[in-house]
Amino acid sequence: MKLLVLVIRRDLMLAMRRRADVLTTLFFFVMVVSLFPLGVGPEMDMLRKMAAGVLWVAALLSSMLSLGRLFATDYLDGTLEQMLLAPQSLSMLVLGKMIAHWMVSGLPLVLMAPVLGLQFDMSVQALGILIVGLLLGTPILSMIGAIGAALTLGLRGGGVLLSLLVLPLCIPVLIFGTGAVEAIANGQSVASHLSLLGAVLVLALVFTPWVTAQALRISME
Amino acid sequence: MAINWFKYAAPTNFYGLAGKLIPWFAGFSLVLFAAGMYIGFFVAPADAQQGEFYRIIFIHVPTSILSMVLYMVMAGYAALGLIFNTRLSAMMASAIAPTGALFAFISLWTGALWGKPMWGAWWVWDARLTSELILLFLYLGFISLHASIDDPRRADRASALLAIVGSVNVPIIYFSVKWWNTLHQGSTIKFSGTSMHVAMQQAMFTMLAALWLYALAVVLARVRSIILERERHTHWAQEVAA
Numbered sequence: 001m002k003l004l005v006l007v008i009r010r011d012l013m014l015a016m017r018r019r020a021d022v023l024t025t026l027f028f029f030v031m032v033v034s035l036f037p038l039g040v041g042p043e044m045d046m047l048r049k050m051a052a053g054v055l056w057v058a059a060l061l062s063s064m065l066s067l068g069r070l071f072a073t074d075y076l077d078g079t080l081e082q083m084l085l086a087p088q089s090l091s092m093l094v095l096g097k098m099i100a101h102w103m104v105s106g107l108p109l110v111l112m113a114p115v116l117g118l119q120f121d122m123s124v125q126a127l128g129i130l131i132v133g134l135l136l137g138t139p140i141l142s143m144i145g146a147i148g149a150a151l152t153l154g155l156r157g158g159g160v161l162l163s164l165l166v167l168p169l170c171i172p173v174l175i176f177g178t179g180a181v182e183a184i185a186n187g188q189s190v191a192s193h194l195s196l197l198g199a200v201l202v203l204a205l206v207f208t209p210w211v212t213a214q215a216l217r218i219s220m221e
Numbered sequence: 222m223a224i225n226w227f228k229y230a231a232p233t234n235f236y237g238l239a240g241k242l243i244p245w246f247a248g249f250s251l252v253l254f255a256a257g258m259y260i261g262f263f264v265a266p267a268d269a270q271q272g273e274f275y276r277i278i279f280i281h282v283p284t285s286i287l288s289m290v291l292y293m294v295m296a297g298y299a300a301l302g303l304i305f306n307t308r309l310s311a312m313m314a315s316a317i318a319p320t321g322a323l324f325a326f327i328s329l330w331t332g333a334l335w336g337k338p339m340w341g342a343w344w345v346w347d348a349r350l351t352s353e354l355i356l357l358f359l360y361l362g363f364i365s366l367h368a369s370i371d372d373p374r375r376a377d378r379a380s381a382l383l384a385i386v387g388s389v390n391v392p393i394i395y396f397s398v399k400w401w402n403t404l405h406q407g408s409t410i411k412f413s414g415t416s417m418h419v420a421m422q423q424a425m426f427t428m429l430a431a432l433w434l435y436a437l438a439v440v441l442a443r444v445r446s447i448i449l450e451r452e453r454h455t456h457w458a459q460e461v462a463a
Contacts, residue, residue, distance in 0.1 A: 147382075147386060151366060151379045151382065151383060152366070152369075155369050155370060156369065157369060161365060161366065161369055164358075164361070164362050164365060165362045165366060165383060167358075168355050168358040168359055168362065168387075168394075169386065169387070169390050169394075171355060171394055171397065171398070172390075172393050172394055172397035175397045175398065175400075175401050176397065179400075179401065196397075200393070207389075211382065211386060214382060215379065215382055218375060218378040218379050218382060219375065219379065221374075221375060221378075
C-alpha cells in the first residue's frame with residue numbers, strides 16, 4: 001500500500017514538472033469535441049443525440065495520446081529497469097503508474113466533460129450519467145492502454161501501433177458508457193450499463209497490472 | 222518401444238512432416254471444394270424466401286466460422302509458446318494470423334454482397350457484423366505488432382501476450398456488441414437440429430471441410446518458410462534451401 005502511494009506521488013510529481021504534456025491532452029480533447037458541430041452542422045437536436053458518443057470517442061482518442069509516455073521516459077532513463085529488478089511486486093508498481101496516469105490524463109477529461117456537454121445542449125440528468133460513466137470508464141482505458149504501452153515499448157512508430165492494438169479492446173467501454181446516457185435519454189434504467197462498466201473496471205483492476213508486468217518483462221528482456 | 226511425443230515439436234523434424242502433409246491437405250481440399258461447389262449450385266434448391274441469393278452462405282458461413290476458430294487456435298498456440306517456451310508454437314501462431322485475417326475479410330465481403338439484396342444495405346451496424354470487423358482488427362493488430370518488432374523472440378512473446386488478451390476480450394466484446402444492436406438472422410444450425418434443407422447442409426459442411434483443409438495446407442506451407450527463415454544460419458536449412 002505504501003509502495004502504491006509512493007509510486008503515484010512520484011509519477012504525479014514528474015507530471016507536474018511537465019505540465020505542458022497534461023494540458024496538450026486536455027486541449028486535444030476539447031478541440032476534437034468542438035470540431036464535431038463544425039463538421040456535422042449546428043442543429044441542436046442532432047448534437048444532443050450524438051453528444052455522449054462524441055465525448056466518449058474524444059476521450060478514447062485523447063487517452064491514446066498520452067499512453068506512449070506511460071513507460072517511455074522511465075524506460076529511457078533506466079528507472080524501469082530498476083523497477084523490474086526491485087524486490088517489490090512489479091504488478092503493484094505498475095498499478096501505481098496506471099492510477100497516476102489516470103489522474104493526470106483521465107480525470108481532467110472527466111472534469112472538462114460537463115462544460116463540453118453543455119455545448120451540445122445535454123440535459124443535467126444526462127450530464128450526471130455521462131460523468132459517472134466516464135469516472136468508471138476512463139480508468140479502464142488507462143489500464144488496457146498500459147498493456148499496449150508495455151508491449152510497444154521502444155518500438156519505432158510505437159504511437160500509431162499502440163492505438164491500433166488498444167482501441168479494439170476498448171470498444172465495450174465505449175458501448176456501455178454511451179449506452180448509459182442513451183438509456184437515461186429514453187427514460188430507461190441506467191443501472192445495467194453502469195454495473196457492467198463497473199464489472200469491467202473490477203476485472204481490469206485484477207488482471208491488467210499483472211498482464212502489463214508480464215508485457216514489460218517481455219519487452220525489457 | 223518408447224514414443225517420443227515431442228519429436229515434431231522440433232522445427233527441423235516438423236519441417237519434413239509438414240512437407241509430406243501439405244499435398245494431402247491441398248488435394249483433399251480441392252476435391253471437397255469442387256464437390257461443395259457442385260452441390261451448392263446444382264443440387265441444393267433455391268430458398269423459399271431468399272431465392273438464389275442465399276447461395277453465398279456456402280462461402281460466407283464457413284469463412285466466418287473459420288475466422289473465429291483460427292483466432293482461438295492462434296491464441297492457443299500463442300499461450301503454449303509463452304508457457305512452455307516452444308519455438309514452433311509461436312511460429313504456428315504467426316503463420317495462422319494472415320489466413321485468419323483473410324477469412325475474416327472474405328466473410329465481411331461476402332456478407333456485404335449478401336446484405337445488399339436481403340437488407341437493402343451493404344453494411345448495417347449489427348452485432349455479428351461489428352464483432353467480425355473487430356475480429357479483423359484484432360488479427361491486424363497481432364500481425365502489425367509482430368511485424369514491427371525486429372527481434373523474433375520478443376516479437377513472438379509480445380504478440381502471443383496480445384493474442385491471449387484479445388481472446389479473453391472477445392466474449393466481452395461479443396456480448397457488448399450484441400446487447401448494443403441486433404439485426405442479423407439467428408443461427409440456423411443449432412445442436413438440437415436444424416431447419417435447413419439437407420442438400421444445403423451438405424454443401425455447407427463440404428465447403429467448411431474444404432476451407433478447413435485449405436487453411437491447414439496454407440498454414441503449414443507458411444510455417445515451413447518461417448522455419449527456414451529462422452533457421453537460416455543452421456546447416457540443414459542451408460542444405461534444404463540450396
